[in-house]
Amino acid sequence: MKFAIFLGCNIPIRLKQYEAASRAVLEKLGVTLVDIPEFNCCGYPLRNIDLKAFVLSSARNLALAERQNLDMVVLCKCGYGTFRMAEHLIKEDGALRKKINAILAKDGLRYEGDVQVKHFLSVLFNDVGTAAIKEKVTRPYEGLKIATHYGCHALRPSKIVQFDDPVAPSLFDRLVELTGAVSVDWSTKLECCGAPLLGTNDELSMDFTEKKLTDAKSAGAHYLTTGCVFCQMQFDTIQKRMATNGGTNHHVPSILYPQLLGLCMGLDKEILRLDNNEIDISGVQDFLATEPHLQSVQYTGT
Amino acid sequence: MFYNIALYTSLAIFAVGLVYRVSNWFRWKVGPEAAGISSSARVSAAAKGIISTVFSAKIATLLRVFVLDVLLQLWLAKKDFLRWLAHMCIFGGFILLLLMHGLDRFVTSVLFDYYSTLNPFLFLRNVFGFVIIVGLGIVFYRRLLLKAPRPKTTVVDFYAIFILAVIMISGFVLEGTKILSHSIYQEMVEEYSGLGEEEVEELRALEAYWVQGFGVVSPDVKGPFDEKILKQGEELHEMSCASCHSRPQWAIISYPASWVIRPMGLFMDRTNVHIGLWYLHFLACFFGLAYLPFSKFFHIFSTPLYLLVDGVMDEVESDPANMATRQALQIDACTHCGDCTIRCSVAVAINEIPNPNILPSEKLAAFKALLAGRKLNQKKLTRIQEGSHICTDCHRCTDVCPIGINLEKAWLELNERLAQRGYPKPEAWAREAMAAEFDLANLKEKPISLTPVDKAFASALVDSGQASTFSVCFGCQTCTNVCPVVGNDEDPKAVLGLLPHEIMHCLALKQKELAIGSNMLWDCVTCYMCQEHCPQGVRVTDVLYELKNLALKQIKNRAA
Numbered sequence: 001m002k003f004a005i006f007l008g009c010n011i012p013i014r015l016k017q018y019e020a021a022s023r024a025v026l027e028k029l030g031v032t033l034v035d036i037p038e039f040n041c042c043g044y045p046l047r048n049i050d051l052k053a054f055v056l057s058s059a060r061n062l063a064l065a066e067r068q069n070l071d072m073v074v075l076c077k078c079g080y081g082t083f084r085m086a087e088h089l090i091k092e093d094g095a096l097r098k099k100i101n102a103i104l105a106k107d108g109l110r111y112e113g114d115v116q117v118k119h120f121l122s123v124l125f126n127d128v129g130t131a132a133i134k135e136k137v138t139r140p141y142e143g144l145k146i147a148t149h150y151g152c153h154a155l156r157p158s159k160i161v162q163f164d165d166p167v168a169p170s171l172f173d174r175l176v177e178l179t180g181a182v183s184v185d186w187s188t189k190l191e192c193c194g195a196p197l198l199g200t201n202d203e204l205s206m207d208f209t210e211k212k213l214t215d216a217k218s219a220g221a222h223y224l225t226t227g228c229v230f231c232q233m234q235f236d237t238i239q240k241r242m243a244t245n246g247g248t249n250h251h252v253p254s255i256l257y258p259q260l261l262g263l264c265m266g267l268d269k270e271i272l273r274l275d276n277n278e279i280d281i282s283g284v285q286d287f288l289a290t291e292p293h294l295q296s297v298q299y300t301g302t
Numbered sequence: 303m304f305y306n307i308a309l310y311t312s313l314a315i316f317a318v319g320l321v322y323r324v325s326n327w328f329r330w331k332v333g334p335e336a337a338g339i340s341s342s343a344r345v346s347a348a349a350k351g352i353i354s355t356v357f358s359a360k361i362a363t364l365l366r367v368f369v370l371d372v373l374l375q376l377w378l379a380k381k382d383f384l385r386w387l388a389h390m391c392i393f394g395g396f397i398l399l400l401l402m403h404g405l406d407r408f409v410t411s412v413l414f415d416y417y418s419t420l421n422p423f424l425f426l427r428n429v430f431g432f433v434i435i436v437g438l439g440i441v442f443y444r445r446l447l448l449k450a451p452r453p454k455t456t457v458v459d460f461y462a463i464f465i466l467a468v469i470m471i472s473g474f475v476l477e478g479t480k481i482l483s484h485s486i487y488q489e490m491v492e493e494y495s496g497l498g499e500e501e502v503e504e505l506r507a508l509e510a511y512w513v514q515g516f517g518v519v520s521p522d523v524k525g526p527f528d529e530k531i532l533k534q535g536e537e538l539h540e541m542s543c544a545s546c547h548s549r550p551q552w553a554i555i556s557y558p559a560s561w562v563i564r565p566m567g568l569f570m571d572r573t574n575v576h577i578g579l580w581y582l583h584f585l586a587c588f589f590g591l592a593y594l595p596f597s598k599f600f601h602i603f604s605t606p607l608y609l610l611v612d613g614v615m616d617e618v619e620s621d622p623a624n625m626a627t628r629q630a631l632q633i634d635a636c637t638h639c640g641d642c643t644i645r646c647s648v649a650v651a652i653n654e655i656p657n658p659n660i661l662p663s664e665k666l667a668a669f670k671a672l673l674a675g676r677k678l679n680q681k682k683l684t685r686i687q688e689g690s691h692i693c694t695d696c697h698r699c700t701d702v703c704p705i706g707i708n709l710e711k712a713w714l715e716l717n718e719r720l721a722q723r724g725y726p727k728p729e730a731w732a733r734e735a736m737a738a739e740f741d742l743a744n745l746k747e748k749p750i751s752l753t754p755v756d757k758a759f760a761s762a763l764v765d766s767g768q769a770s771t772f773s774v775c776f777g778c779q780t781c782t783n784v785c786p787v788v789g790n791d792e793d794p795k796a797v798l799g800l801l802p803h804e805i806m807h808c809l810a811l812k813q814k815e816l817a818i819g820s821n822m823l824w825d826c827v828t829c830y831m832c833q834e835h836c837p838q839g840v841r842v843t844d845v846l847y848e849l850k851n852l853a854l855k856q857i858k859n860r861a862a
Binding site: 009010012013040041045046047048049050051052053056057060089092093103106152153155156157158166191192194196197199200201204205207208 | 646647648649650651653654655692694695696697698727728729730733766767768786787790824825827828829830831833834841843847848850851854855
């Protein structure tokens, strides 16, 4: 299994732990990743500004992957949704495709639509498969309750993004349950984290975050888990900022899914860069089952 | 006389420019560190800093940076060998030529027994010039033929190369015409040969020798010559001329150049073309000198200085006043190499949004204009605002900058300054501008005219595959009912103006002002709930996206 990994703009500078943990987990599961240094902005930040600029920016990445005959794995849900939307618009509109390709030709690129864009979680669930993951889980969690946050742009519009059932998705919950953790039921599971409004309407943005944190807490979750750059930053950096600025401290830190999975696969916390998170998540290790061989060592010792 | 006036004028302009550019380093306030520190405090801190650094162990670091990074530019060699080669050719060749030839009165004649017509000077002048020509050739090759990724060659870059090319070419052609010139030959004979007018035979022999061997074009002495005459000429040459005039063939560029212009040799000599070329040559040099502080060439001062300063300064330990100066110097050290733009994550957008301020290499110029307090009109500020906010803060420009300018920091500062002048993030700007204009709360009482219809708006809606889906809306209000933004407020209409289904109605009625004037557009979280649940397949969220595009374009055009 081989994919071009799309990191986008934020991960390499603000969310290094997502990259590190994803690479470690995928390597353990036998997925080969190829880096394409020429990748540019996925187009998501341009969507408010100019439709064609967004599609062009997206298409350039797709063309770069296509040139190497690679499918793409995207770590961010907003990036994933944007690629799928661009794919769709280009497919739907022949004139747009022509125009985009004329611009791409200046860089010797061309986009034909022969590249599959997958989200990191889909690669785990569909390509690697739950059985293969289960096999690698050596220290499952015990008694850990997780609130899975799906992320809007992977779920909707479902006809275009085709990630999971938009009304009753289960992919992420099943991935969480592979780790031994319980995926709790919470009513705002499928709602927005608030990130897209940060910078234009901070108050409204944080209203959304607040609502979700309250809900996750009352559902009994110890941690939130995400598979998206913006959701993670909202639940980590912004949650911390909200608490320090006098808001309620809900104590529901957010852990990135590959960090959650990596730990119970026996990957080192340094490799998964748990320390990079703004809010301390080291406590999650307390839920890991004690390793059988460690127990026996302890017994012989006493 | 004219030469001196031109020289001193250009020197004066150069000095004024230098003072101006250096003063910028102490006047520009970049970053929060710079606030509250006066320019005079920065000057005295810099003086103290320089003295304490020079008389400390840090002098070793300074020397190392000077040799490796400034003189040898090893950082560039590691990055791109061809670019380093071009840079070294032009830089090295020019410095050597300047010292040996340009400043011959002050340098070469002091150190050596100097005659410009004698080797090694004659030969070296051509060699150094040749090296510069090679450098310029590589520059042209990279830009025009190799099409090295370099999205923008601006007028600024072009002038720099152009002036250098004029200096070099005029110099070589000037030397070429002098080689051919019979009148210059005559002057030299009169001055140095010691031959009187009556010694006709000797004069003819010497001239024959020079015509045959040195390329002089004589109006009356023409070959083929008798061996004997040439022999006599050679003897005379050895006796009177050879001690201060080497064979012109040593001019490895100018001599071949003289062959090219040879057919016009007599005509050019008669019309004194060499004098014109001489004027062109030194005026180009003086113009280059005067223009230097105002041009891209200034980086020959600012960049090495920044590299040195950067080598010995420390974010934590250094005086905040000096850090502020370093920030300003750093912005001035940009060589406009364009590496940042090549690596820029959003640069590709320029194909659809033709605004050079998107590109970091160009955005920096806009930033400098703001720092310098230049008056910018609304149109220019809007362009800068647009470019400045088409940036994902990915840090790549900063990572890739060969001299280590912290561009990321500059962009933060730029956004800050724009916001202070009333040009915040375009979405926030549009939200306010639109809301102020179309006061929806008051419109309740007002009848809305359905005519005339904005035809451009109506056809734009139909042209877009996704926007045109509004037409199948049957008013069930599902979109509004599932919208979490609507659900967030007790009285959503008061906050949002129009609700999603109402915006769809506005589109059916072709009411552009109403549709783009609603706060709903800017408060949409793009969660796609509405679109997902629409029983009719209206792409509600995508319609809102397109309306935002439209609104931003409208206020942008209005500013223009």
